[in-house]
Amino acid sequence: MKRGNENGILEKAIYIVALILIVRLFFLQVLSPAYKLKAHDNVVKKETVYPSRGLFIDRKGKVMVYNDAVYDILIQWNITKNLDTLKLCELLNTNIEFVREKLDEIKRTSPNKPTPFVKLLDPETFARFQEHLFEFPSISFITRTVRRYPYSSGAAVFGYLSEVTENNIAKSGGYYELGDYMGTTGLEQYYDSLLRGVKGYNFQVVDVKNTYKGKYKEGRDDIIPVAGWDMVTGLDAELQAYGEKLMQGKVGGIVAIDPSTGEILAYVSSPTYDPNVLTGRYRRHNFNELFTDYNKPLLNRPIQAMYPPGSTFKPAAAMVMLQHGVHGEKWSWFCPGGYRVGNHVVKCHASHAIPDVETALQYSCNSYFCKIYNDFIMDSTIASPSAGYQKWRDMMSVFGYGKVLGIDLKGEKRGNLPTVKYYNKIFGLGSWRAATVISNSIGQGEVLATPLQIANAMAIIANRGYYITPKVCRYLVKDKKYRAPKKTRTYTGYDSVYYRYVVDGLEKVVLAGTAQAAQIPNISFCGKTGTAQNPHGKDHSIFAGFAPKNNPKIAIAVFVENAGFGATYAAPIASLMVEKYIQDTISSKRKALEERMFKAHLIKSKEEVELIRKEQQRRIDSIATRLKSVTDTLRRNDKSKMNNKTSVTNPTKKKP
């Protein structure tokens, strides 16, 4: 006999539940491929392998920038036990507050994976730390590379690397990731995509605690990094370092160009800094210090500082005169010691007779150049002064003034060669003449140029009629493949015969003119001094030149801010640079000069500048008070007269 409920519900329940489970599993395992990806993401970790960044090599094969290993120290918080923080600080050379703060942050944000808490540790400290690494089982490290500069020079031209921003990442089309470093200034920035190489990746299998469990697919999917292109630059490592040494204690810049190739030989921005300080773990601190420095060491002066070119403008002005034919090379002029324009006099150094254009250059006669400029613009064959000025401007800009030359560095300024439109706006249409804008003739007034433009203009004269796009990079090389930057040869279109007079004039400047301090034994150095007035302080000392006279090997421009006459600092510095480059050594009789240039300290701290400014203000104030007392007396006299007048005129006014 059977009792109870034969068809118990249990049997049905078993089938129903089994069916539910199978359907659910079918959805989960067969119809949801997303879970496979999630499992893959869980287990497979991508580790970036950084390629070595391209080296910088100078024109003689010396390495100017190479890579050095540094170390990021990582800690994985969830497996950390009994951490001896004090010892850690001692070994890593950090203070305890920093480590505590950093560990707190890691505890909060990413306790489950190795997270860097000391970045870019130098190899010396790391070597010491590595001996104790076994005492810290939760601490690991990754190797990174940073730039090293054996000459400690070229900060402005090489530029620096910094951590990428969100913006960089977006622009890189997915190449860069957070935490990567990229070139942000200088050559590092301009050639970043070639120098950086291509990152590689390792795929690893990790468990839930992020512990390494082996290679994913035995490393078959790994991507091997590709090293960056090495760059051979036109720079001369010795010359570059020498230039920076000469410019120490001074504000300004040097640009030296090989006129036959357009290669930059030396590129000095002063004050500068040791580029090694912007690598490694103290980078941020050092950068802030440089960034807030009163004398702006981060300003790339050779291409970004614009100065009035002063008398270095005159060789080009002479070429314009000769080419246009307003006066011949033998045109003579008696300089009365200045050039009178209305009430204003453009002063000259002396009163002297100038027999020809060469002599005018030799003695840098202001009135001669004012006169030829005036005669050019007011030339009766040209319709109007503005048309004349336009023509003069066109002919000057052929020398590279007022335009970007296309050097392979970002942020190049174009200088200023004022336009007709600008003057029409300032003075009114048709109501200005050559005399109104006479300062342009001697590189003053609104005319501005960068040191690079001045050096390039000298390269044109050295080449007798053309320049090649100035470039720092000579070529890039990788695995016997070469890439060179695109250069073009730009002709002035001036008759080559006229260059002879100007070159001869420039030679006389050094031999017997304003720059005799720049004479170099056995080298015919042609150049032009400049003393640019500037409204902010003492004149800028400028020199531009090239050497040797025939087959020139170097064209150079030197700017020293607030240093007085061009002959005082800029000319000797330029001559020492040229001698160093061509002769490789400085002759013994010029050692004293060299020493004097090394030691000259013209840079002023913020406090000194403020002191000077206060002194000036005091003088201005005293003059103002004296002026006021004079005007007050005058006004009192006037008033008494006026009072007399009003007493008479008042009744007549009431009449109507």
Next chain:
Amino acid sequence: MVPNKRAYDPIDSTVLYCYLFLVVLGIMSIFATEYNGDISASFFSLKHSYMKQSLWAFISGLMFFSILGFDRRILQLISYPVYVFVLGLLMLVLLVGQKTKGQQNWINLGAFKLQPSEFAKFGTAMALAKYFDTPSMRFVTRKEHFIAYAILGIPLVLVAGQGDAGSCLVFAAFIFVLNREGLSDLVIFLGLYIILVSVLSLLVSQFIIISITIVIFLLMVYWNWGNKILVRVLSVILIGTCLYTYSVSYIFDQVLEKHQRDRINVILGKELSKEAKRGVAYNLNQSKIAIGSGGIIGKGYLQGTQTRYNYVPETSTDFIFSAIGEEWGFAGSLVLIMVYVLMLQRLLLLADRQRNSYGRVYIYSVVAIIFTHVAINISMTIGLLPVIGIPLPLLSYGGSSLISFTFMIATALKLDSERRMTMR
């Protein structure tokens, strides 16, 4: 020739093969979650779970044979003593038990930890069978009902006291046995109705539930106005629903512990605390990723990254199904479920061919226990039910559980093989 009239049959081979399959698959899976490719002297060390489980399996084998050696009358005789003994153990747990994860269900015996709640299921099944085997028993009087409920109720209350929700549900599942013995289907439907109302009242506001209930009530009353009894029953259900709806939220907030609330919230897809997201929700998600990433044929044995590299928690015990789902895929999961269904189906068949109530009720209880374990365990790993700590029978790592299930099945097979020895 002597006619072949044996007093007992050989034990049922289908159930035996299913049992062996599950135990072996269990050891293999535990090995897969633990083995790290290291073959050395420590491979056979007892510190590994797979070696311990093998030892338990060996002991289970011995137990299996010794139970086959018992006389079924002895088994019936010791039913009540065993029941009383396990109740004693359950009470002992409450006094000296070890607490892990809000559950207090271990007694530490030094070498291993005893989990009395596993044996309590076995003991309760025996006691219930014994009670139904009483000659006068017809399961109609109130007294009979009361005693049957008490046999189930006492261990249920004790495991509830341990905070062991899984075992509670297992004891509640004995309702299937009572149903088989004559309890109305309505009781089970009422149970389902209560679960439905509970889930709904956690999901939507009580006001909505009560409104809907009233509308349905009015419609039912309108259609069945003549049937006074039904109207009365419906009225009781209406009032009960209204009261229960309010008590659910009270129980949920006041009686349940935080981790239990979190586990329920995860399944219901409700807003979670940050802690729950990292804990319960993360674990469940990793389990689903493991099973889901297995695909149709799985990643292959020892290739399951999710379960081998500890992304899924408790892979050797409660989440052993994740490892099987990942390494064997949908095909493997299907086979596993089929094996369980086959074993349970076969046991039901054995139950029905028993000649006395003891055998029938006992085997039916075993089916109900195993079914509840399998259903809850697999459901929780794939996100159909809240995470409840309950082992997958014969697969999950754990000596108490393996030995307890071995007792149950061995006893069932023994009773079946000697069924002809009983007179009706």
